[in-house]
Amino acid sequence: MNKEKTQAITSLKTAKGQIEGIIKMLEDDRYCVDISNQIIAAQSLLKKANILILRQHINHCVKEAIKEEKGDEKIDEIINILEKIIQK
Amino acid sequence: MNKEKTQAITSLKTAKGQIEGIIKMLEDDRYCVDISNQIIAAQSLLKKANILILRQHINHCVKEAIKEEKGDEKIDEIINILEKIIQK
């Protein structure tokens, strides 16, 4: 597994742990502003994981596909992801 | 527990399950664009949970604090959260 994927898994595992913590905070009736701040922190970890995944995807899969003259479909997929992310 | 908190827990549990699935997708070397799309879906669930938490917080805690003339601190907290969310 490449370095970016390993880092993405670390971010995702941390995010998962945070979300478990947030669920517990809700069950324990903890203060909502603290809960909201934890949700924002978990969102940042997901963003980080997404950047890592997309960066290595573009650097490996997309560039390779291009070399084999199969780049068009990969490029269309990147456009789709980009549109989704901008519109969020 | 109020309705919004119950719904937020449901969203968070679904997000947690998705993140477990995403980690497995990475370990199984699944296609990166599918992984990225799953991350975006998990982010939407966290956003939904955050809206639910903040809505009920403002409707209950903030309004109550205001009635007891202790609203100022709550209002400042809302401004802080709002700034964080806009800047993300």
Added chain:
Amino acid sequence: MNKEKTQAITSLKTAKGQIEGIIKMLEDDRYCVDISNQIIAAQSLLKKANILILRQHINHCVKEAIKEEKGDEKIDEIINILEKIIQK
């Protein structure tokens, strides 16, 4: 006019100038990545203006309405804006 509104107008005037520049860049067939970066910069200025507007609105109008026991409607408006911003 209060300080935040004056600062917001400055940000908005700068954003307006940037957008005029971006339109000219497109008409002059300038490099698209530079154009995209300029659009992102203009978006940051709009975010900054929105924070300034909302901060002073909450600090002045909302708090004042609360003191006059007319806070509920203002609070509902803040929830609506917050939901729009989170879902973007």
Added chain:
Amino acid sequence: MNKEKTQAITSLKTAKGQIEGIIKMLEDDRYCVDISNQIIAAQSLLKKANILILRQHINHCVKEAIKEEKGDEKIDEIINILEKIIQK
């Protein structure tokens, strides 16, 4: 000029008009929540323009560069833009 660029200019001109309107709203001391909603609408137009610019850039410049075996630099630029947009 291609269709996407023409549409982007239309969006940008509309955004510029909206921002002029927002500045006037501030000068006229109009209601802040209405101003904030107008800022959010202008942001949506900038997002739309950015999608149009990036879509045609990737479909034309990037694909062409790839065919001429000069794709690597273009791909790196796309990664940079993607990271900026995700982190916003």
